[in-house]
Amino acid sequence: MSSLLTRARGSASTLVFLLPMLLVFGLFSWWPIVRSVIMSVQQTNLVTDPEFVGLDNFRAVLEDPLLATAVQNTLWFALLALVFGYPVPLILAVIMSDVRRAKGLYSLLAYLPVVIPPAVAVLLWRFFYDAEPTGVFNSILGKVGLGPVPWLEDPAWAMPSLVIEATWAAAGGTVIIYLAALVSVPPEQYDAAEVDGAGVLGKVWHVTLPHLRGIMLITLILQIIGTAQVFLEPYLFTDGGPNNSTLTVLLLVYRYAFQNTTGGDYGKATALSLMLAVALALLSLVYFRLTRRWSE
Amino acid sequence: MRNHRRRGLTALATIASLASVSVLAAACGSDGDDSESDGKVKITVEGWRPGDEQGTIDAVNKLADEFMKDNPDIVVEPVEWEWSAETFSTQLAGDTLPTTFRVPFTDTKGLAERQQIADVTEYVNELPYAEEFNPSVLAAATGTDGKIYGLPTDVYGVGLHYNRDLFEEAGLDPDAPPTTWDEVREDADAIAEATGQAGYVQMSANNTGGWMLTTLTYTLGGRLQSEDGTTASVDNPATAEGLQMLHDMRWEDDSMGKNTNFEWGTINEAFAAGKIGMYMSGSDVYNALVTTNQVDPDSYGLAVLPLSDSPDAGVLGGGSVAAVSAKASDEEQSAAVLWNDFYREKKNYDPAAAEADAKVLAESDQPIGTPTLPIFDEPTWQGVQDAIAPYVNVPQDQMSSFREGIFDQSLVPEPASHTQELYAILDAVVQKVLTDENADIAALLADAQSQAQALLDS
Structure with a gap:
């Protein structure tokens, strides 16, 4: 009886301890999610009573000619970010883990971009990306006889330009994760590889990469989820231009909800958000199914 | 003792959670209680x-x-x-x-x-x-x-804002701003050639591209929507002519600079920094150029927009x-x-x-005398202008083309229906023309037309 009482009291105090967290999470994370599910089947101006419209919002989004553009652009961004952005932190980490002196300095340099507020970084890079021959990057390229490049001013160049900045901004965080994982590689395995006649690349291929496999799989799916939700770069650099060549899915969500003011279409915005969330959840599920064996 | 401590902890946690609840309640509650108890x-x-x-x-x-x-x-x-x-x-x-x-x-x-x-x-x-x-x-x-x-x-009318210093550097008369679009093109070319700065720039982002394409269309006698806002007329000869002019200035003359992504605030910034020869914006933008961008008043000039011979040509208000x-x-x-x-x-x-x-x-040193347009009739407006005359501190002489010319121009209101959405569609058209030398203007307008009509039908 008394132990039951203690246990009940124990779980009561657990609940009390949890309560602030539950409240904050419930109010600021879960309640908005529930609300957006409700909103996606409503027409509302946030003042008068919302009207139930069934699946109209989803239909309207799917019929929007800009949706295909946005999905294509997002996939293009994700692909470019994968090709350029995914190997860069890995290479940096492998090189840095081999450096013997001033290790801290390199970590600091790699991590510094992550510390700069993203909006500030974008404004800075906008300045670098000036399309005139006198722009920062273009004058550097000019010195070696290249350019000028129309960085953000050309539909074909705009997206790669965004990816370069995004890679610069995000690589540091991933480098730190890899560095931490690299510490766990037993040094005697490198010695053994060396005895077996492996060169630097051989050691990386046969020792380092197998050890990082689990981490690499996680960072890959995190990167895919992150790039599928890219918003800041296209919003601040180009506002989706030129000619919608950098319009991404999340920027389209933002446009539905806010850009047309008076047309503030929260129904369509939440409908598209939900579709994106479901697509990403399914993708993650399939990904983990497919790679389950490999990551063990 | 253990129990005692636990009870103390429980009490502490309870207080903490209650406090967080009240903080949240305060954060979420509205302070919009507007009726005071004393009847005010x-x-x-x-x-x-x-x-x-x-x-x-x-x-x-x-x-x-x-x-x-x-x-x-x-x-x-x-x-x-x-x-x-x-x-x-x-x-x-x-x-x-x-x-x-x-x-x-x-x-x-x-x-x-x-x-x-x-x-x-x-x-x-x-x-x-x-x-x-x-x-x-x-x-x-x-x-x-x-x-x-x-x-x-x-109320404002759109005007042509120009940099008098760049005009002089290019050997142009700053007191004789261009009066036709052909002259705008020639002067822009001369400025770009002589100074290396953009001769003429037009806004293109965040719905301002549509706003300014509409303005350009009006000056050439076209309209983008029927007056009642039920029919779109985006695909019209005046808009095509305007876009062709922008295309030629950008790609043939190279007189618009290499950066084309401008909106209201950024174009003001670039103009005040002396990087732009001419651009279109509301006649009252001088106030912002002074209070936000610290433009040099001596370098500032304001002219009326050139209008074509079409009887429908007018200026956007x-x-x-x-x-x-x-x-x-x-x-x-x-x-x-x-x-x-x-x-x-x-x-x-x-x-x-x-x-x-x-x-x-x-x-408080705020600009006084920046051109505005009558909200009532013209005599009322004139009476007000006379009353503030002793306090005027903006360079009105450098705005004389606009001040004298604007009343001879007919003021055309912005498209009546779904205005901002229409502007968003047109943004993409303007951006395409300014960033792609091979842009097919006819196809762009046909596509924009069907999007704009779908918008009005929705």
Whole structure:
């Protein structure tokens, strides 16, 4: 009886301890999610009573000619970010883990971009990306006889330009994760590889990469989820231009909800958000199914 | 002892969680309790923009005190606010919108239709000048239901702003700005050639590309929508001609610079920095160029836009409406209209009020005498201009082309229906022409036409 009482009291105090967290999470994370599910089947101006419209919002989004553009652009961004952005932190980490002196300095340099507020970084890079021959990057390229490049001013160049900045901004965080994982590689395995006649690349291929496999799989799916939700770069650099060549899915969500003011279409915005969330959840599920064996 | 400590911890946790609940409750609760217990009506009003200097804030507060002396039943609290399409609806829903604020002409009808601003017809009709508004201006504050949703308080026409220094450097006469689009093109080319700066630049982003393409179309005699806002006419010869001109200036003359992604704020910034020879914007933009961008007044020039020979050629006009939140009570609506009359409208009508206002502005070094257009009839406007004449501190001589020419031009309102959405569609067209040398203008316009018509049909 008394132990039951203690246990009940124990779980009561657990609940009390949890309560602030539950409240904050419930109010600021879960309640908005529930609300957006409700909103996606409503027409509302946030003042008068919302009207139930069934699946109209989803239909309207799917019929929007800009949706295909946005999905294509997002996939293009994700692909470019994968090709350029995914190997860069890995290479940096492998090189840095081999450096013997001033290790801290390199970590600091790699991590510094992550510390700069993203909006500030974008404004800075906008300045670098000036399309005139006198722009920062273009004058550097000019010195070696290249350019000028129309960085953000050309539909074909705009997206790669965004990816370069995004890679610069995000690589540091991933480098730190890899560095931490690299510490766990037993040094005697490198010695053994060396005895077996492996060169630097051989050691990386046969020792380092197998050890990082689990981490690499996680960072890959995190990167895919992150790039599928890219918003800041296209919003601040180009506002989706030129000619919608950098319009991404999340920027389209933002446009539905806010850009047309008076047309503030929260129904369509939440409908598209939900579709994106479901697509990403399914993708993650399939990904983990497919790679389950490999990551063990 | 253990139990004791645990009880103490439990109590502590309880207090902590209760505290967090109350903090949350306070954070989520609205402080919008506008009716005071002493029977006074309390309203919050748009006072100053973010970043305004203390002088501006003091001036508004002083006027609010004066107003409250005359209207002891009303408490006015000026707050920092600036119109932003992005945050309007959420502010309204979250009770953080002032009771009254200014909205661009383009958004008034949509907000009215969505019942996000209040019908204030009966209060506006009580004002002494209710019958004397310029009908086309009042139309901008009138909903599709014929009711009045605010006071139109300032009207602009689009003008051609130019940098006199760059004109001189290029060997052009800064007192003889271009009067045809061909001359604009020639002068832009000369400026780019001689100075290395962009000769002519046009806004292209954040719906301003559509705004300015509409302006260009009007000057060439075209329209983008039927007057009743039911039929789109985006694919018309004037728009095609305008886009072709932009294309040729960008790609054949190379006189528009390499950077094309500009909107209202960034183009002002670049112009004030001496990087732009000419650009189109509202006639009142000089105020922002001075207070935000510190433009050198000596280098500034303002001309009327060149109009083609077409009988339909005109200049795009716009402005702001002082509207009232849809959530305001009847008493608050009435008080808000009274305040707008006192603070914003009377000075457009009553020379004495205009002079008093100019005096306050002069004390805090705010620009006075920037060209505006009549909200009432022209004699009323002239009377106001005469009253503020002693306080004028802007270089009006350098604006003479506009000041003298604007009254000979017909002012054409912005497209009536789904204006901002239409502008968003046109943004993409302008961007394509400015960033792709091989852009197919006819195909772009045909595509934009079908999108714009679908918008009107929805």
